[in-house]
Amino acid sequence: MIEFQNVTKKYPNGTVALDDVSLRINDGEFVFIVGSSGAGKSTLIKLMLREERANSGVVKVNGKNLGKMPRYKIPKFRRSIGIVFQDFRLIPNMTAYDNVAFALRVTNVRSKEIKRKVPYMLNLVGLASKMKCKPDELSGGEQQRVALARALVNSPALIIADEPTGNIDPELSYEIVDLLNEINKLGVTIVMVTHEHDLVEKFNHRVITIEKGAVIRDTEEMEANIC
Amino acid sequence: MLNSFFYLVKQGFKNLWNNRLMSLASVGVLVSCMLLIGAAVLLSVNISSVVDTLEDQSEAIVFLEDSLDLAAKEEVRDGIIATGKVASIDYISKEEALLSMMESMGDDGILFDAYDDENNLPDSYRVTFHDVSDLENTVAHITALPGVYSVSALTEVAEVITGIKQMVYVGGTIIIGLLIAVSLMIIGNTIKITVFSRRREVNIMKYVGATNGFIRLPFIVEGISLGVISGGLSYGIIYFAYDYLVKWVSSQNATWFSQIISDLIPFAEVSQYLLLGFLGGGALIGLFGCVAFIGKHLKV
Numbered sequence: 444m445i446e447f448q449n450v451t452k453k454y455p456n457g458t459v460a461l462d463d464v465s466l467r468i469n470d471g472e473f474v475f476i477v478g479s480s481g482a483g484k485s486t487l488i489k490l491m492l493r494e495e496r497a498n499s500g501v502v503k504v505n506g507k508n509l510g511k512m513p514r515y516k517i518p519k520f521r522r523s524i525g526i527v528f529q530d531f532r533l534i535p536n537m538t539a540y541d542n543v544a545f546a547l548r549v550t551n552v553r554s555k556e557i558k559r560k561v562p563y564m565l566n567l568v569g570l571a572s573k574m575k576c577k578p579d580e581l582s583g584g585e586q587q588r589v590a591l592a593r594a595l596v597n598s599p600a601l602i603i604a605d606e607p608t609g610n611i612d613p614e615l616s617y618e619i620v621d622l623l624n625e626i627n628k629l630g631v632t633i634v635m636v637t638h639e640h641d642l643v644e645k646f647n648h649r650v651i652t653i654e655k656g657a658v659i660r661d662t663e664e665m666e667a668n669i670c
Numbered sequence: 671m672l673n674s675f676f677y678l679v680k681q682g683f684k685n686l687w688n689n690r691l692m693s694l695a696s697v698g699v700l701v702s703c704m705l706l707i708g709a710a711v712l713l714s715v716n717i718s719s720v721v722d723t724l725e726d727q728s729e730a731i732v733f734l735e736d737s738l739d740l741a742a743k744e745e746v747r748d749g750i751i752a753t754g755k756v757a758s759i760d761y762i763s764k765e766e767a768l769l770s771m772m773e774s775m776g777d778d779g780i781l782f783d784a785y786d787d788e789n790n791l792p793d794s795y796r797v798t799f800h801d802v803s804d805l806e807n808t809v810a811h812i813t814a815l816p817g818v819y820s821v822s823a824l825t826e827v828a829e830v831i832t833g834i835k836q837m838v839y840v841g842g843t844i845i846i847g848l849l850i851a852v853s854l855m856i857i858g859n860t861i862k863i864t865v866f867s868r869r870r871e872v873n874i875m876k877y878v879g880a881t882n883g884f885i886r887l888p889f890i891v892e893g894i895s896l897g898v899i900s901g902g903l904s905y906g907i908i909y910f911a912y913d914y915l916v917k918w919v920s921s922q923n924a925t926w927f928s929q930i931i932s933d934l935i936p937f938a939e940v941s942q943y944l945l946l947g948f949l950g951g952g953a954l955i956g957l958f959g960c961v962a963f964i965g966k967h968l969k970v
Contacts, residue, residue, distance in 0.1 A: 461875045492877070522879035536688040549880040551674050593878070 444470050444492060445601070445634065450500035452486050452656075460486035462656040463500070468634060470600065473627040474645045476636045478653035484636045487653065488605050491634070492526065493517050502586060505601060522550050525602040525631075527596030529609035531586040533578040539589045540574040546593045563594040566623065584615035591622060601625065604635040608642065616642060678884065682703050682891025692864045693896060699860045700900030700955070701907070703853030704948055710849055710910045711947075712940065714842030719935050721835045725802050726757065728831065730809060730823035734744065738817050743793065749815040750797055757800040767791045772959050791818055802828035803835075836886065840904040861893065861959035869967045882968050893960035897952030905941075912937050 445468040452461040460483045468474050478484050489495040490502050493509045494661055502509045505523055512520060533542045543561045552560075565571055568588040578586055587607055594602055604623065608616035620635070620642055625634045637643060652660035686693050734746060743761070750759060762770070768789050772779035797812075799805065805828035813821045865872075875885045916934050 518876075518879045518881045518884075520879075521877065526877050528877075532870075532877065534871050534874055536685075536871075545875070545880075546878045548674060548677060549875070549878055549884055554673060 444468065444503070444505065445632075446501070446503040447487075447490075448501040450490065450497045450502055451492060452483075452495060453498050453617075459656055461490070461497075464653075464656070464658055465500075466651060466658055469634065470632055471630050473624065473633045473646070473648040474635070475646075475648055475650045476634065476653060477638070477640070477643060477650060482653045483656040484653055485605065486656075488603060488634075488636060491603055492524070493520060506645070518549070522546075522597055523599055523601070525597070525599040527587070527590050527594050527602065527604040527607045529606035531578070531583075531590045531610070533586055533589055533593075535578055538575050538577055539570060539581065539592075542589055543593045543596050544594050550597065560596055561592075564596045565589070567595070568592045583611040586620070587611055587615075587619055588622070591619070595626065599631065601614070601632045601634070604633065606636055606638065608637065608639060613641070617645065620646060625642065671734055674884070675887075678723065678887040679891050680827035683895065685888055685892050686895055689864070689868070692867060693892075696857075696860050696864060696896050697900045697903065699856055700897065700952060701904050703849070704900060704904035704952065705852065705907060707846060708904060708944060708948070710842070711944070712908070712912060712935075714838060715940060716935055717838045717842075718835070721831055721838060724831050724965060725733070725828075726798065727837070728798055728802050728805075728824060728828055730805075730812070730821055731762075732797060732812055733792040733819040733823050734794060735817050735819045736792060737904045738793070742817050746815055746817045747795060750795060750812055753811055754940045755799045755801045757798045757817030759798075760796045762794045762796055764789050764791045764793050767794060770857060772931070803832040805829070805832075842854075857955050858959055861956075862963045864965045865889070865960070865967065872964065872967045876968065885968060886919050886964060889960040889964050890957055893956030894953045897954070898949055899952075901948035901950075901952035903947075903954075905945050908944065909941070 444464075447464050447466045450461055450464045451459070453459045464483075464487070476484055476487065486495065490497055491504055493504075493512055496510055504520075507520060509520075511591055533539075534545065537545065540561055544557050546566060547557050547560060562571065562574065565574055568591055570585060570588055570592070573585060576585075576595070578589070581589065587610070592605075594604075602623065608619055609620065609622075616639065623633050623635065624646060650660070650662045651658055689960050705717060730745070732750060734743060738746070747759060747761070750756060768782060768791050771791070775781070776908045799808070805823060806825045809823050809825060812818060872885055916937070
């Protein structure tokens with residue numbers, strides 16, 4: 444579960460990225476976060492990953508109060524989350540296999556287990572035949588699928604995807620979100636930041652709209668009001 | 671845990687090859703700096719050795735008064751040794767002094783045959799010093815001893831030697847110190863560039879949940895390896911260059927220059943210190959450089 448209680452984030456240059464934001468995302472939900480550039484979406488993600496700390500308010504992820512989390516506990520916390528970025532963020536000199544395996548290695552998983560899990564995961568995202576390819580030998584869509592396999596390999600309860608379709612063509616974008624949709628059906632919470640309204644409309648999920656650092660629309664609340 | 675350790679060490683070696691251009695640049699910079707430092711050390715050690723040889727050769731002749739009996743001569747000897755700067759002391763009787771003088775004159779030595787019965791040369795001590803600094807005071811002290819007639823010593827030469835020695839020591843220390851400081855700055859910048867070029871990689875590792883130690887270890891292995899490789903290369907280059915120099919000098923006709931440097935210190939005498947310095951210094955620079963410069967990129 445993700446919970447923001449009256450969160451404000453102000454950067455040292457004076458920019459107020461988030462202003463008194465409160466929201467709650469329950470376990471197993473699929474949520475789109477939309478908004479224009481500079482609306483505060485990336486800051487929201489940074490706060491969820493404990494890359495930044497809120498100036499005021501409380502940010503809780505998976506039951507942990509991130510504002511009170513000491514720096515040394517961050518790696519362990521991040522291992523419990525799958526993260527997918529717009530620019531894939533694969534390690535360039537590692538093969539697809541090694542990139543996925545890396546997420547397991549940081550948690551001290553045994554080699555035998557790595558050899559079992561990684562091919563399974565790459566097979567799941569349709570890249571079993573490209574395990575030995577390095578990122579620059581893969582297309583944008585394939586790279587994003589490797590990143591997805593890496594995000595999934597530790598069996599996280601939450602996946603945060605920051606514009607995962609921003610660098611790939613529309614057809615492949617649909618495939619990626621469809622894959623996330625399937626993962627969500629297994630009970631994994633998905634938070635996806637996107638610009639693409641077409642994509643949001645195709646999948647019937649909760650949409651949170653952020654503008655100028657504030658939540659201006661939340662489809663869940665609207666449904667609750669109608670009822 | 672051990673599993674991860676071996677993986678990370680292997681990763682460090684892999685990174686050396688994957689980033690071979692940067693590795694090559696780092697080795698190039700390290701080797702250049704180590705060669706400069708090594709050459710400065712060898713030059714300084716050799717100048718010191720030449721000065722030490724000159725110092726060993728400087729001597730004083732202490733002439734005794736004519737009337738001294740054996741006990742009085744012994745007292746003078748003890749007084750000279752008591753200065754604490756004596757390396758050797760030999761008694762030269764007036765007969766030996768005359769003989770030596772006649773020998774030094776060659777065929778003309780027979781001219782002194784007539785003085786056999788009327789030898790006016792004094793008894794003396796030939797003294798060499800292990801430390802010629804402040805020789806003037808030492809000579810004055812010996813001159814003042816009862817039973818000493820006069821002392822003959824090249825105090826000006828000793829002063830020059832002492833001056834050169836101090837200059838080599840101070841100059842050598844400053845030059846080597848400066849070279850080490852400049853080297854550290856250049857090496858630091860090279861490591862900084864290496865780490866900067868891979869900051870994205872470090873960043874990704876942090877997002878996946880890698881601890882700082884997990885990220886650092888391959889960099890440390892890489893840094894130490896680069897340092898040790900550079901140290902070994904520098905040692906090899908200095909070894910062959912110095913060996914070539916020694917052979918070249920010994921093959922030259924005797925000139926004042928080759929005379930001075932014909933006594934070059936054999937490489938074996940300094941080799942272990944140089945090897946230890948190069949390998950140890952290289953490894954330490956690599957280790958601390960990586961640990962210091964990577965820290966900035968770990969705050970994600």
